[in-house]
Amino acid sequence: MPMILGTIVLALAVLAAVAGAFYYLLVSRGQEDMLPYARWAVYALLGLLVVASIYLLYLILTHQFQVAYVYNYSSTDLPFFYLLSAFWAGQPGSLLLWAFLTAILAVILVRQRDKYEPQVLCTLLLVLAFLLVLTLKESPFALGPAQATEGAGLNPLLQNPWMVIHPPVLFVGYAALAIPFAYAIAALWRRDYEGWIAWAWPWTLFAWGALGAGIALGGYWAYETLGWGGYWGWDPVENSSLVPWLTGAALVHGLVTQRNRGTLVRWNLFLAPLTFLAVLYATFLTRSGVLGEASVHAFAESSLGPFLVGGVLLCAVLSGWLYLRRFREMPGRDIYQSFLSLDFAFLAMVLILLASASVVLVGTSTPVFSKLFGPGMTVATSFYNVTNAPLALLLLLVMILPPALLWGRFDRDRTWRALRWPALVAVVVTALAALIGARNPLSLVYIFLAAFAVGTNVVMVARILRTNVLRIGGYLAHVGVGLMAVGIIGSSVYSPQQELHLIEGSSGEAFGYQFTFQGLQLTAEDRGNLVFHVVKGQEFFVAEPRLQAAEQGLVKTPYIRKYWLEDLYIAPGEYSPGEEGAGSFELGKGETYEVAGYTVRFVRFDMAQHGGTGPVSVGAVLEVTTTQGAMVVITPTLALGTGRQQEFPVTIPNTPASIALQAIDATNGLVALALSGLEGLPAPTPAEATIEVSRKPAINLLWLGIVVLAAGTIIALLRRRREAQRLVEAEAEAAEERQAAARRTPAGRPRRAKRPQ
Amino acid sequence: MKIKPTYLIGVAIILAALIFGFTAFQGALTPYVTAANVAASKGRVQLSGLMDGTPGRDAAGNIVFSLKDDKGSSVKVVYNGPALANLDTATGAVAIGQYKEGAFHADQVMLKCPSKYEEQYVQPASGQK
Numbered sequence: 001m002p003m004i005l006g007t008i009v010l011a012l013a014v015l016a017a018v019a020g021a022f023y024y025l026l027v028s029r030g031q032e033d034m035l036p037y038a039r040w041a042v043y044a045l046l047g048l049l050v051v052a053s054i055y056l057l058y059l060i061l062t063h064q065f066q067v068a069y070v071y072n073y074s075s076t077d078l079p080f081f082y083l084l085s086a087f088w089a090g091q092p093g094s095l096l097l098w099a100f101l102t103a104i105l106a107v108i109l110v111r112q113r114d115k116y117e118p119q120v121l122c123t124l125l126l127v128l129a130f131l132l133v134l135t136l137k138e139s140p141f142a143l144g145p146a147q148a149t150e151g152a153g154l155n156p157l158l159q160n161p162w163m164v165i166h167p168p169v170l171f172v173g174y175a176a177l178a179i180p181f182a183y184a185i186a187a188l189w190r191r192d193y194e195g196w197i198a199w200a201w202p203w204t205l206f207a208w209g210a211l212g213a214g215i216a217l218g219g220y221w222a223y224e225t226l227g228w229g230g231y232w233g234w235d236p237v238e239n240s241s242l243v244p245w246l247t248g249a250a251l252v253h254g255l256v257t258q259r260n261r262g263t264l265v266r267w268n269l270f271l272a273p274l275t276f277l278a279v280l281y282a283t284f285l286t287r288s289g290v291l292g293e294a295s296v297h298a299f300a301e302s303s304l305g306p307f308l309v310g311g312v313l314l315c316a317v318l319s320g321w322l323y324l325r326r327f328r329e330m331p332g333r334d335i336y337q338s339f340l341s342l343d344f345a346f347l348a349m350v351l352i353l354l355a356s357a358s359v360v361l362v363g364t365s366t367p368v369f370s371k372l373f374g375p376g377m378t379v380a381t382s383f384y385n386v387t388n389a390p391l392a393l394l395l396l397l398v399m400i401l402p403p404a405l406l407w408g409r410f411d412r413d414r415t416w417r418a419l420r421w422p423a424l425v426a427v428v429v430t431a432l433a434a435l436i437g438a439r440n441p442l443s444l445v446y447i448f449l450a451a452f453a454v455g456t457n458v459v460m461v462a463r464i465l466r467t468n469v470l471r472i473g474g475y476l477a478h479v480g481v482g483l484m485a486v487g488i489i490g491s492s493v494y495s496p497q498q499e500l501h502l503i504e505g506s507s508g509e510a511f512g513y514q515f516t517f518q519g520l521q522l523t524a525e526d527r528g529n530l531v532f533h534v535v536k537g538q539e540f541f542v543a544e545p546r547l548q549a550a551e552q553g554l555v556k557t558p559y560i561r562k563y564w565l566e567d568l569y570i571a572p573g574e575y576s577p578g579e580e581g582a583g584s585f586e587l588g589k590g591e592t593y594e595v596a597g598y599t600v601r602f603v604r605f606d607m608a609q610h611g612g613t614g615p616v617s618v619g620a621v622l623e624v625t626t627t628q629g630a631m632v633v634i635t636p637t638l639a640l641g642t643g644r645q646q647e648f649p650v651t652i653p654n655t656p657a658s659i660a661l662q663a664i665d666a667t668n669g670l671v672a673l674a675l676s677g678l679e680g681l682p683a684p685t686p687a688e689a690t691i692e693v694s695r696k697p698a699i700n701l702l703w704l705g706i707v708v709l710a711a712g713t714i715i716a717l718l719r720r721r722r723e724a725q726r727l728v729e730a731e732a733e734a735a736e737e738r739q740a741a742a743r744r745t746p747a748g749r750p751r752r753a754k755r756p757q
Numbered sequence: 758m759k760i761k762p763t764y765l766i767g768v769a770i771i772l773a774a775l776i777f778g779f780t781a782f783q784g785a786l787t788p789y790v791t792a793a794n795v796a797a798s799k800g801r802v803q804l805s806g807l808m809d810g811t812p813g814r815d816a817a818g819n820i821v822f823s824l825k826d827d828k829g830s831s832v833k834v835v836y837n838g839p840a841l842a843n844l845d846t847a848t849g850a851v852a853i854g855q856y857k858e859g860a861f862h863a864d865q866v867m868l869k870c871p872s873k874y875e876e877q878y879v880q881p882a883s884g885q886k
Binding site: 355359362365366376377378379380382383386387390541602687 | 777778
C-alpha cells in the first residue's frame with residue numbers, strides 16, 4: 001500500500017514537472033496563453049510533494065516498519081526530533097527533501113513574476129523532474145520486511161541536535177543553487193546577458209549562505225561529537241560540498257564586479273552553471289558509491305550511479321553548448337586597467353577561489369578517475385593543506401585591499417589613509433601573538449594578514465554604518481573570514497596534545513590540569529561516561545567524555561571545557577573495564593561470605609566519624625573468622641571527600657590478609673569489600689582509561705568568524721533583495737504603461753510576442 | 758603585436774602555480790594495494806583488506822594485525838599510533854603507510870566494523886555522515 005500510494009504521488013509529480021516545463025517552453029516561444037497552465041503545474045507539483053512528504057513523515061512517526069526506509073532509519077524508542085531527522089537520514093528521504101525544497105523555491109519564483117519566469121522555471125522544473133526520477137528509482141516508500149515490529153534505529157552519530165538541522169540546511173543550499181543556474185540559462189536563452197544578475201543575486205547569496213551554514217554546522221558537529229579533535233578532515237563528503245561553496249563565492253564576487261563595472265559578464269554566466277554542476281557532481285560522488293573504497297564512510301551501494309552520471313553529463317553538455325553558442329554575443333569588456341584597482345582585486349579573488357575549488361575537486365575526484373586508467377589511487381589529505389595554504393595567503397592579502405582601492409583608478413592618498421592604522425594594529429596583534437607563544441613564522445604571517453584584513457574592513461564597516469547599514473555586508477563578511485583564519489591557525493598549528501593513561505582512582509596531569517579517573521558511569525540511555533575529576537588551582541570540574549557502544553562500533557564523544565580564549569578538548573580513547581579479584585564481594589547487613597578460608601560477616605555501618613570537618617568517613621563493622629578459627633572484629637573505613645574517595649583497609653590480626661571497604665550503597669544497605677594480601681588469590685585489576693587531552697586556542701574566533709560571515713551574507717542578501725524588489729515595482733509600472741499605450745493605439749501589437757506565428 | 762611584460766609575469770606565475778600544484782599532487786598520490794601486491798609497492802600506499810586472525814601488540818607496544826585479500830594472501834600490519842577502538846571486532850581495515858622489510862608500517866588506520874547498518878533490508882546507510 002505505501003509503495004503504491006507513494007509511487008503514484010511521485011509519478012504524478014514527475015508528470016507535473018515535465019508538463020510545467022513543457023508549458024513554460026511554449027510560453028517562452030510566444031504562446032503566452034499557456035502561462036496559467038504552466039503555473040498551475042508548479043502549484044500542483046508542490047501540492048504533490050507536500051503530500052508525499054507528509055505521507056513519509058506519517059509512516060515514520062507511526063512506525064510503519066514494513067516500509068524499508070522507516071525500518072532502516074528509525075525505531076520506536078527514538079524521540080520526536082530524531083524521528084523527524086530520520087526523514088533525511090538516508091538517501092531516498094534526503095532526495096525527497098531536496099525535491100520538496102526545490103518545489104517551494106519554484107513556487108516563490110512563480111510569485112516573483114519577473115520577465116525571466118518562463119525560461120527560469122522551465123530549467124528549474126527539468127532539474128526537479130530529474131530529482132524526482134531519482135527519488136522514484138530509490139523510493140523512500142519501497143517495502144521492507146513484512147513482519148518487522150522494530151526498526152534498525154538511527155545511527156547514534158546522527159542522534160545529535162546539530163545533525164537534525166545540518167542536512168536540511170545543506171539541502172536548502174543545494175536546492176537554491178539551482179536558481180542562479182536557472183537565471184544564467186534564462187539569460188543565455190533570451191540573449192539578455194546583463195539583466196539577470198539583479199534577480200539571481202539575492203538567490204545566489206541565499207543559496208551560498210545556506211550551503212555555507214550547512215557546511216559550518218557539519219564542522220561544528222564533527223568537533224563536538226566525533227572526538228578526533230577537528231572540525232574539518234578533507235573527507236570526500238565535506239570536500240564535495242566545499243567545491244560549490246567556493247565557486248559560489250567566486251560568483252558572488254563576479255556579480256559585484258558586473259554590477260559596478262559591467263565586466264565579468266562572461267565569467268558570471270559561466271560561474272553560475274558551474275556552481276550548480278558542482279552540486280550535481282557532489283551528489284554523484286557521495287551518492288553513487290564510487291568512493292566506496294576511498295573512504296571508510298558508509299557510502300551507499302546505490303543504483304543511482306548511471307542516473308547521476310547521466311544527469312551531470314547532460315547538464316554540463318547542454319549548458320556548455322548554450323554557453324559556447326552565445327559566447328561571441330556576450331559583452332566582453334576589458335576587465336581591468338590598473339593592477340591597483342578594485343577591478344583587479346575582484347578578478348584576483350575570483351581566480352583564487354576557483355583555484356582552490358579546482359584543487360579540492362581534483363583531489364576528491366582522484367579515486368574516481370584513477371580507476372579509469374588503472375589501479376585506483378587516492379590522495380593524502382596533506383595535498384589539500386599544502387595547496388590551499390598559499391591560496392589562503394593570497395586570499396587574505398586580497399581581502400585587505402577593498403577598503404583601500406577604487407574601481408578603475410588608483411588613488412595613492414586614499415590607499416595610504418585606509419591602510420596605515422590597520423597595518424599598525426596588525427603589527428601589534430602579530431607581536432602580541434608572538435609574545436603569547438605563536439612562534440612559527442609562517443603562521444605569524446597568516447595572523448598578520450588576517451589581522452590586517454580584519455582591521456581595514458572593520459574601519460570600513462564603522463564608516464559606512466552611519467550612512468547605510470545595508471552596504472556593510474561584504475566588508476563584514478571579510479571581517480568574519482579574517483577572524484576564522486586566526487581561529488583556524490590557533491586551533492590547528494598551536495594545539496598541543498597529550499595522552500593520559502589512567503587506572504581507576506589514579507591521577508595524571510596534562511597542561512596543568514590534574515585528572516583523576518573515577519570510573520565508568522552508565523547513564524540512563526546506556527551510554528558510558530568516563531568520569532574524571534579535574535582540578536587546576538581553584539578550578540574544579542567533572543569531565544565526562546562518553547563512550548557509546550553501538551553495533552557499528554564505539555561512538556566516542558569528547559568532553560569540551562570551554563573558555564573564552566581556548567577549549568580544553570578531552571577525547572575518550574580506550575577503556576578496559578578491569579576485573580574484580582576473587583577477593584571482591586558485596587554484602588548486605590548480616591550476610592556472610594566465604595573466601596579462601598575466611599568468613600566475613602557484615603554487622604553494621606559505623607557512622608561514628610560523622611560530623612567534624614574534613615571528609616566524611618564511613619566504616620563497615622565486620623566479623624571475620626580466620627583460617628585458624630579465631631574471630632576478630634575489624635572496621636575498614638572509606639573517606640568520602642569532594643572529588644575522590646579514599647579507602648582505609650584494615651589488616652586482619654595475625655594474618656597477611658587485609659580487607660578494604662571500597663564502596664557503600666546506602667539505599668540498599670550494601671557494602672563492597674575486597675580481601676587482599678593472600679597468595680593465590682587473583683588480585684583485582686582496576687579499570688583503565690585512555691584520554692587524549694588537547695588545547696584548542698582561539699577556536700572561538702573560528703565560530704565567531706563564521707557568525708560574522710553569516711551576518712555579512714544576510715545583510716548583503718537583504719540589500720540585493722531590496723534592489724530586486726525595486727526592479728519588480730519598476731517592471732510593473734512599465735508594464736502598466738505599455739498596456740495603457742496599447743489601449744490608446746488599438747492596432748499596437750503586444751511587445752513580447754517576438755515571433756510571428 | 759607587442760606582448761606586455763606583465764602578461765609574461767602572469768604566465769610565469771600561473772606556470773609556477775601549476776607545477777607546484779602538480780608536485781604536491783604527485784607527492785600525495787596514494788595508490789590502493791592489496792595483500793597480494795603490497796610487497797611490490799613503493800612509497801606511501803593505501804592497503805585495504807579483511808582482518809586475518811586476532812590483533813595483538815608486539816614487544817615495542819605497536820598494534821599488530823594481519824590483513825588478507827579475497828585470494829588468501831596476507832600481510833602483517835604494524836601500527837604505532839593512538840589505540841584503536843573496536844580493533845577486536847573489526848572485519849576489515851584500510852591502512853595507509855609504507856611496506857618495508859616484510860611488514861606494512863601504517864601511520865593511519867581506519868577500521869571497518871560490522872554494522873547493523875550494513876545488513877539493511879534494501880540499502881545500506883547513505884553517504885550522509
